[in-house]
Amino acid sequence: MNDQRLRLDLTDLAEEVTVVDLRDRTLRTSRRLGVQRAVATSAAALVLIAAVTGTAFAIRPNQSPPPLPADTPSVIVTPTPTQSPSPTPSTSTSVAPNSPSGGSGQNTPTAEIGKLFYGPAEVTGAENANLRSWRPGDNPVRLLALPALALKGNVSVSPDGRRVAWVDSDGTSNNLFVANADGSDKQKVRSDVDPYCVTAVWSPDGRQLLFRETKANDAGGPGRYGVLDVRSTARTVRWWTTEPDACHALWSADGQTIAMNTDLGVTLYGTDGTTRRVVPGFSLDGWRSNDVASLSPDGSRIALLRKKSGGDAGDVARDLRVNVVLNTKTGQEIRLPLGGRELRQVYFQTDGSMVVRVQAGNGYAVLLVGEDGQKISETAEPAALKDMQILAVGA
Template sequence: MNHDRLRLDLADLAGEVTPVDLRDRALRTSRRLGIQRAVATSAAAVVLLAAAAGTTLAVRPNGQAPTPAPAGPSITSSPSPVEVTPIPEPSASGPTEPTIQPSTSPAQPSSALAGTRYYLELADREAVIHAVRGDSDDVGARIPLAPDRCVANTITVSPDGKRLAWVQDTTDGMTGTLMTASTDGSGKRKLLTGVLCLGSNALVWQGGDRLMVQEGVVRSVLIDMVAGKPFDGDPGQETNRCWSADGRWLAAVSEGKPYVADENQLHSYHYDPPKDQAWKWDGWRARSVSMDGRYVSIGWVGTDPSRRDDSFTVVDTITSKVVKLPVAGTVKSIQFAADGTVLVRQGSRIVVLDSSFRRVGEVEEPQDVRAMTLLAYVP
């Protein structure tokens, strides 16, 4: 099937919605997913308590949690024009961030990032996961690559660093079998067939134990990665979904309208990408969400259905203003970590910022991983 035809057909599937529809849909989706998580967590707690008391309890598999009292959502819209700092023509390595407050300080020791960074290496015949912590580079899972590129286009690491997910064994070059394993390659399992492996971000994590996939070309499915099966219920029809590392805040788009929402709040925002670059791409999307839901990093969507992990700027979803980061030069990606740390990856270093975008330090990346994709950072 022609990939451009597929992308156009997908776009035509979207129905007309109003701003009220967008707000209600986003809040319903966030509340629905939140209730599902609450039910699962409550059920586990009941079982543990029963075991401690020596009592056997029967937990109904399809039990429903009590519906919480509705809370009036706090909605922030952005009617005023976006203030965007002009971005110069990008170099061959990708788009750049506005040149502000260049750093003259030397690189800090790797203790500026005390956690583990997970990188993806795409070799000739296999995808290799590298777990880098301090000066240590531990090689983990090795996943065979096929000519169809489904594995290379989908392999991803959960925000808690515990799981891998990818799609393999395609027969049509578009869909295949969803697989999971530990980041060291152990515990490999098949979860679901007919999962789409095309798109800039085909598999999207909601926290460390849930994964949003597309079954075929029209149906979204939320997978319980612990139980190894889909959750019951409708996960909604929002597109370009991306969650904060803890799975609380959802960034998504409905009928061209971007927003960030949790169970009670929704921030509509607007972003005008640099015109001298926008014509080269098929739009933009949020690639990472801050832990408080206020900020998103923005990356380009390619004109072909292949993965993209890069991002080049940060937008405040309350004010719709571009955040001026204390870095200069080409930016490869910007990631919000679970501890509030912001990782700004550049040519050979990672600039480390706190949650207020104040500079904490920087880490020089080992030569061997500089050309790899940084999939996740686990504090």
């Protein structure tokens, strides 16, 4: 036999479908899409349609589990960090930098870059790799060794830089671990945790972890969000009553806002999972974002990777590259003083300033940019960090 037999059998299988007239349903859907487009949430429109027509997605019984993201590990763990994102340097479309009203106000002359945490930019095949830290003026420091996939895909460093959380599989469950940054005091704190999409994230006080629990061996399937108190003896969890279709949670330093990627862009939530608002500026035919990297202390600005529609949206693994910082209320781009260089990463610090990583020759430089958008300082990164990406900025 040859693959012609597969063609014939697929044709035979396809004939099972009953042809129906979709004209009226299509026009109804189109009208609803038109309404929803105003808020740039086509996915929400589909859900709304589902609720109204009773025909669509969410209400169908879960007759078999959704495919695991882990079904395509090569897709999940090998985003292309060495490829430059579509550059969106400051252009004439940018708006002037602004000072969010809820921020910490004027930059002080003493603003400085905190401790930067690094992991490999690419998974090279090594089973483990070391977390590293570096503070401008010091030498890089080697910290605990973690599974390479966790270091690339889900590790989270607490805001004070002392604790690390990550998810690793033991073959039967995806387990959530915490440890000190030097590797001591390692503890398993939960089982069956989403390792790729809603990766665990620390609360600003380093006491809690937001995570998403899944069914065993079903990392991409239905689940629930929980806020785990890692310092409590009983490891209590406050469960959300909602389960947003979202990935890549960020927790603002003021403790009030969770930002996550949803459908085409970003949605802001309260810490109990209630929806606050959708960040404008994303649409089916325009800009999209599947990856967010950092949220400002008051939730007014977000650093993310923004792409034009038409690309492959099938990868749930996180990508910490950044090509734009947006105002979360207006969706407008915030201009950064890049000096004509390519933007690679951005992390907000607790005082509202930004650590901005740019390409500089064969390596990188980190800029300290004040909340007012002005550059405060610039430091060349050590060459030893050339093949690494910044994972977090600690105090």
